[in-house]
Amino acid sequence: MARQLILDLPVRPARGRAAFFVAPANEIAVAQIEDWRGWPGGKLVLIGPEGSGKTHLVHVWAELTSAPVRYAADLAVADLPALAGTGAVAVEDAERIGGDRAAETALFHLHNLLAASGGALLVTARGPARDWGLGLPDLASRMQAAATAHLNPPDDALLAAVLVKLFADRQLAVKPDLIGYLVDRMERSFAAAAETVAAIDREALATGHRPGIRLARTVLDKTLPEAR
Incomplete structure (x- = not known):
């Protein structure tokens, strides 16, 4: 049979809470996300490999809190006071800003603005903060001190x-x-x-x-x- 032309159509992932399957590999992380009001210092770092469901879980949390979701690399050009003014912010792919002074500084300021107003900050990364290569000591210390949730390999x-x-x-x-x-x-x-x-x-x-x-x-x- 002749091979047909493949159309590169967009894939639209389902990202609601009902579409997130809870299993032993992720149930603790899900519980931590849902108990976001109890995060120490109002912040949590969600760690997991590529494709583990971090973005899906971020959107679950964003629905719970009405939080905007931003990539860490884009924070250098973001309106940080406006973001912090929402009361809750999710920042994805934090490990990608190691060495980017402007992005690191922006995340540090966003962290401090949310902390000062009693807001909540959810940060995602593939590994722990000590491995992000952060050059800003104050940001590194705050991210390493944050509570963490882990999405483990699947059963x-x-x-x-x-x-x-x-x-x-x-x-x-x-x-x-x-x-x-x-x-x-x-x-x-x-x-x-x-x-x-x-x-x-x-x-x-x-x-x-x-x-x-x-x-x-x-x-x-x-x-x-x-x-x-």
């Missing part, structure tokens, strides 16, 4: 739920046997789940076949020959 139940959600985000309804097949064979990480679902979607569009075990086997054989 079978969480990986299966993530796969179902990733397929659903692409408007693909798949059978349980495909999910079980993938869980048993793919790399056990959130990033690998996202890459695998995207590859299966591309292959399905290119061949005109519905996503299933046979198509998944083809995809896995291309990326991981031993996964059969």
Whole structure:
């Protein structure tokens, strides 16, 4: 069968609380997010690998608090008093500003403005603050002193739920046997789940076949020959 033209259509992830699957790997972090009024000093650093659900959980928190969500690298040009005036702010990808003096200074000032007004600050990163390469000592000390929540690598139940959600985000309804097949064979990480679902979607569009075990086997054989 001739391969079809693949249209690069946008994927719209579901980010509501009902779409976030709670499992042993993330239940403590979810509880910490929902108990945000009890954060020591009004701040929390949410740590997890790429694709672990940090952004989804940030949007859950943003719904709870009406908080704006900003990338750390963009804070240098943000209206910090206006942001702090909302009473709660989420800042994503803080590990990417290490060495960027303007962005570090902006995050430090935002932290202090929120602290002075009794506001709440949620910061996300892939690793702990000591590994961000921060050059501003005052910011480094405050981030390292913040309470942390961790999103851990997925167990079978969480990986299966993530796969179902990733397929659903692409408007693909798949059978349980495909999910079980993938869980048993793919790399056990959130990033690998996202890459695998995207590859299966591309292959399905290119061949005109519905996503299933046979198509998944083809995809896995291309990326991981031993996964059969």
